Amino acid sequence: MTNFTSVKEKVVIVTGAADGLGKAIAETYAANGMLVVLSDVNEQLGQKVVENISESGGEAVFYKANVANEEEIIALVQFAVENYGELDGIVNNAGIAAPNKVLHELSLAEFEAVQNVNFKGVFLGMKYGIEAILKSKSTGGFVINIASLAGLQANSGMSLYTASKHAVVGLTKNAALDYAAHNITVNAICPGTFRTAIWNDAPEEVITSLAKQLSPNGRLGDPTEIANLALFLASDLSRFTNGSIISMDAGASAGKALPLEWENPGILGE
Numbered sequence: 001m002t003n004f005t006s007v008k009e010k011v012v013i014v015t016g017a018a019d020g021l022g023k024a025i026a027e028t029y030a031a032n033g034m035l036v037v038l039s040d041v042n043e044q045l046g047q048k049v050v051e052n053i054s055e056s057g058g059e060a061v062f063y064k065a066n067v068a069n070e071e072e073i074i075a076l077v078q079f080a081v082e083n084y085g086e087l088d089g090i091v092n093n094a095g096i097a098a099p100n101k102v103l104h105e106l107s108l109a110e111f112e113a114v115q116n117v118n119f120k121g122v123f124l125g126m127k128y129g130i131e132a133i134l135k136s137k138s139t140g141g142f143v144i145n146i147a148s149l150a151g152l153q154a155n156s157g158m159s160l161y162t163a164s165k166h167a168v169v170g171l172t173k174n175a176a177l178d179y180a181a182h183n184i185t186v187n188a189i190c191p192g193t194f195r196t197a198i199w200n201d202a203p204e205e206v207i208t209s210l211a212k213q214l215s216p217n218g219r220l221g222d223p224t225e226i227a228n229l230a231l232f233l234a235s236d237l238s239r240f241t242n243g244s245i246i247s248m249d250a251g252a253s254a255g256k257a258l259p260l261e262w263e264n265p266g267i268l269g270e
């Protein structure tokens, strides 16, 4: 029978784990017996997630770190190894939105703010995470980078975000080749539009209209759907999956969904 027991006792770092997709990934990992180091700049929310995981019988700890700060990422990885004795995987999930402007109106400060978190942050997580996975001699090592649909295609006014996520895709493909012979898989997930904190303040009708525009199936994704894919990529069921840029977007990256009249709509019944 196929199951996910191979993830049990694997030690993993999840960045940006206090909320949204990272939180769902951390919770799913802990629920499946992984030893999870949650990291985020938001300590209060992060500790709350750890408390909930512990109450549900899972194993997790929190370590505050800004992914854009090299010293803090070195310390985070060191903490994980000291706490659990090894490192098997890292999920580079922390990311921020970018200003929606045409390129010539963007400032260098805006460029640096986005690339520092979305590009440099993933680079640092990979650099120090991979080093620790190699030293741990993990036989099931893995890196999962959370890119975006914007890592595959552009959207008007989104240069900085698009460029940062294309960079994540590039790092993923290259590292997949560099470590293929060293028991580490490196893959990226490209989420479409998911219901996370970004949409907390938006009225329900705005969310419904967004879902219709952005998701061919008319709904926003649920963070647990990304978490299930991240569980597969952390498990030994996916050892032949490497350098894969996996979209989860209800089909948005497959092409443009347009309304189409059916010759025989009656097939669906009343």
Ligand SMILES: NC(=O)c1ccc[n+]([C@@H]2O[C@H](COP(=O)([O-])OP(=O)(O)OC[C@H]3O[C@@H](n4cnc5c(N)ncnc54)[C@H](O)[C@@H]3O)[C@@H](O)[C@H]2O)c1
Pocket: 015, 016, 017, 018, 019, 020, 021, 022, 039, 040, 041, 042, 065, 066, 067, 068, 093, 094, 095, 096, 097, 117, 121, 146, 147, 148, 149, 190, 191, 192, 193, 194, 195, 196, 197, 198
């Ligand atoms: N939600 C979506 O629809 C969507 C779509 C495509 C890609 N993504 C990507 O998924 C990832 C997670 O997004 P989300 O929607 O869950 O966002 P979110 O805002 O709900 O959560 C992101 C978390 O990252 C933390 N964070 C931000 N900057 C950080 C930093 N410098 N260092 C450490 N932690 C930091 C935040 O405190 C927060 O807890 C991001 O990389 C985002 O670009 C999200």
